[in-house]
Amino acid sequence: MKKKSRAYKVYRYVKHYVNSFLLLELLSGLRLTGKYFFKKKMTVQFPEEMTPLSPRFRGLLALRRYPNGEERCIACKLCEAVCPALAITIESEPRLDGSRRTTRYDIDMFKCINCGLCEESCPVDSIVVTPIHHYHISERGQNIMTKDKLLAVGDLMEKQLASDREADKKFR
């Protein structure tokens, strides 16, 4: 290591004193914060404004229908099998026209961990995650999303669900 010369040490010493007595470092700190005073503000005013959501956002679950109004779910129970939290309960029997349909499709929102594996496993894109994330459960029993409720959410969000899936299509 090169030994610092005596003159350099004195220079450093003097520089340190000049710096600290002229408050130079404090002034540069004040200049930085002063700049931020005039910068654009980051705040998102929540109830009026929202942060942008990804089309992959995993919120409330929903069941979709085909454009002709027929429900997509064919009661294959893959989602029930894949669900890591065991949140899905499905019962099924053949409908009058012979097609296999669910008679019961319950998701327990207390168990659901919003992992989205059910959507990935679904062969007919029936069970999907929606971007809805402002919901609450105020009473016991409301945590069970029944088939009717899930279909209703799907109907409500169908337009956005379709466009989100279209946007994300090439990555699936």
Place this chain on the structure above:
Amino acid sequence: MFQDISILLWIIIKILVIVLPLLLVVAYLTYAERKVIAYIQSRIGPNRVGYKGLLQPFADLIKLISKEIIVPAQSNKYLFITAPLLALAPALAGWAVIPFSEGVVLSNINAGVLYLFSLSSLGVYGVLIAGWASNSKYAMFGALRSAAQAVSYEIAMGFSLVGVLLASGSMNLTEIVNSQQGGIVHWWFIPLLPLFFIFWIAGIAETNRAPFDLAEGESEIVAGFHVEYSGVGFALFFMSEYTSMVLISALLALLFMGGWLSPFEGMPGLEGIFFVVPGFVWFFAKIAFFLFVYLWIRATFPRYRYDQLMRLGWKVLIPATIIWLIVTALMVLGHVKPWFSLVTI
């Protein structure tokens, strides 16, 4: 008899005319603080109560007043209740000698500077008593820190005041301001620059503001001396802190920045344009500037550690003041120009 009462009433009216606007200023200083710090942190600050959040101080006030006053079981109740009043009273009483403009002063006493200095030191007793009376370890720590801080910063503050007294040759605040006549170049902050900064730093320390707010350091000792206070007691401490901030800013403006004097005095052209601006507008503008810097500093610097605070006080500020005091004294003795003003002789 009747005359005595009328004089008393007249004084009370004058006091109210000073104190009520002062409290309004204090209320809006809290709002300004939240806004300025928010802006510096890229936030927008309170904006829900009233237009742009302008009614926020009153919402806070109503909240604090309607809260329960909790007196800890093991505390010294008498002192616990007295402490916030002891903190607020000196901060308000100091305004008695502050001249707002030529002759506009409640009591024009000759030892004004001395009076203010003693009152600003008295404010510490409220903090000390609060910390002791709460019978809580964090409050005690806060009070101890505050005591140590007061002892070490008052010396530097006092010495820097002595510099101003030497230069202006008076302890009367009105005369000190008048000795700075002649535009911005004649204000004492130029010949007494080191003392100006030291007084400023010591003033920040004296009011327990960031970066010297370790008497109430939230992160280490919760809230320091006022941990146990709630509701009105807390509000009083808050008010005393902000009132002394305004007081120190006013002092800075009076002692070093020419009080109500226009900065453009003696400059051809500009002097004529700004002649219409009344003196107290200049005074308030200077106070507002110092208050803004208070908030700016709070948003910028991290809190001093206790030993750093002591080091700065004893090993930097006090020697620096003494050196500049000697320089000032010699200059005044030798009648050298910027330090020696003819006005007071």
